[in-house]
Amino acid sequence: AHLLSLLRAAPKAELHIHIEGSLEPELIFELARRNGIVLPYANVEALRAAYAFTDLQSFLDVYYAGASVLITEADFDAMAWAYFERAARDNVVHCEIFFDPQTHTARGIDMGVVIRGLDRAAKRAEAELGLSVRLILCFLRHLSEDDALATLEAALPYRDKFIGVGLDSSERGHPPEKFERVFARAREQGLHLVAHAGEEGPPAYIWSALDTLRVERIDHGVRCVEDPELVARLARERVPLTVCPLSNVKLCVFDDLGKHNLPALLAAGLRVTINSDDPAYFGGYLNDNFVQLFESLPQLTAHDAYTMLRNSFEGSFVDDEDKALWV
Numbered sequence: 001a002h003l004l005s006l007l008r009a010a011p012k013a014e015l016h017i018h019i020e021g022s023l024e025p026e027l028i029f030e031l032a033r034r035n036g037i038v039l040p041y042a043n044v045e046a047l048r049a050a051y052a053f054t055d056l057q058s059f060l061d062v063y064y065a066g067a068s069v070l071i072t073e074a075d076f077d078a079m080a081w082a083y084f085e086r087a088a089r090d091n092v093v094h095c096e097i098f099f100d101p102q103t104h105t106a107r108g109i110d111m112g113v114v115i116r117g118l119d120r121a122a123k124r125a126e127a128e129l130g131l132s133v134r135l136i137l138c139f140l141r142h143l144s145e146d147d148a149l150a151t152l153e154a155a156l157p158y159r160d161k162f163i164g165v166g167l168d169s170s171e172r173g174h175p176p177e178k179f180e181r182v183f184a185r186a187r188e189q190g191l192h193l194v195a196h197a198g199e200e201g202p203p204a205y206i207w208s209a210l211d212t213l214r215v216e217r218i219d220h221g222v223r224c225v226e227d228p229e230l231v232a233r234l235a236r237e238r239v240p241l242t243v244c245p246l247s248n249v250k251l252c253v254f255d256d257l258g259k260h261n262l263p264a265l266l267a268a269g270l271r272v273t274i275n276s277d278d279p280a281y282f283g284g285y286l287n288d289n290f291v292q293l294f295e296s297l298p299q300l301t302a303h304d305a306y307t308m309l310r311n312s313f314e315g316s317f318v319d320d321e322d323k324a325l326w327v
């Protein structure tokens with residue numbers, strides 16, 4: 001019980017949160033009303049009832065429907081601000097938030113509307129909550145690389161407002177190497193690189209994220225344990241893995257938190273961090289992830305907690321001088 005209260009109070013960094021996945025049903029319906037959008041769900045309860053996922057794709061279908069209510073700069077601002085306020089209550093002091101511009105530009109929303117709205121909330125969070133915020137633009141891997149290249153070009157006028165690019169959406173059948181050129185282009189721009197790999201996809205996708213895309217962190221990565229040579233490499237190179245425990249259970253990657261392989265990842269010396277992924281959809285924000293994980297896996301120690309909290313700062317993309325203030 002003492003450890004759980006320490007976990008809640010500890011300062012932490014969140015490195016894997018899709019801002020569109022922080023959109024709570026109440027805000028979805030408020031924005032739908034404001035923007036005159038008719039949702040395929042009658043009310044908040046009916047929407048929440050649809051949050052019974054069997055795999056990644058069944059979640060993504062609902063997640064993209066929810067994001068369809070975002071139209072104006074103020075909508076993106078409101079969504080992000082709600083997350084920042086909530087994260088600050090969990091003692092998050094630094095966050096690197098993913099956003100999916102193609103989900104919006106495909107509906108005719110301007111790239112500038114998306115980025116300026118998120119940036120406005122981020123600046124306010126830095127000023128009013130003392131929260132340090134960075135944005136990471138994610139490409140949707142179920143779409144083509146040409147679409148991703150056009151998305152990166154459309155975002156470059158706002159280059160100063162995001163620090164990196166990532167890769168998300170349907171993993172199976174969409175290996176990292178499909179995006180080799182766009183990641184090379186992002187690297188030329190001095191952007192940081194991350195990719196979802198090894199959530200539902202095989203260890204081969206983690207290898208190609210590292211070798212073909214040259215990413216600095218792996219999002220999820222839990223299936224690395226199927227390949228001992230890969231585990232050894234991840235440990236040797238100290239590659240951060242942004243693990244999302246409640247997400248993994250909701251999307252049926254593991255049957256329950258007690259069966260999560262996080263203890264094995266730690267035992268292998270991997271640089272594991274804990275994150276919430278899509279907190280409005282998966283039943284909890286960052287402290288819920290920490291507390292429920294530690295309740296379900298009593299073998300986890302205070303030392304493990306400290307290691308993962310430290311990893312969250314060390315694995316972040318802040319400058320080394322800023323890191324030195326935290327760890």
Ligand code: HPA
Nearest residue numbers: 018168169170196277278
């Ligand atoms: N995996 C892939 N794509 C996503 C996720 C995820 O966990 N959340 C939002 N987009």
Ligand code: ZN
Nearest residue numbers: 018168219277
């Ligand atoms: Zn994710």
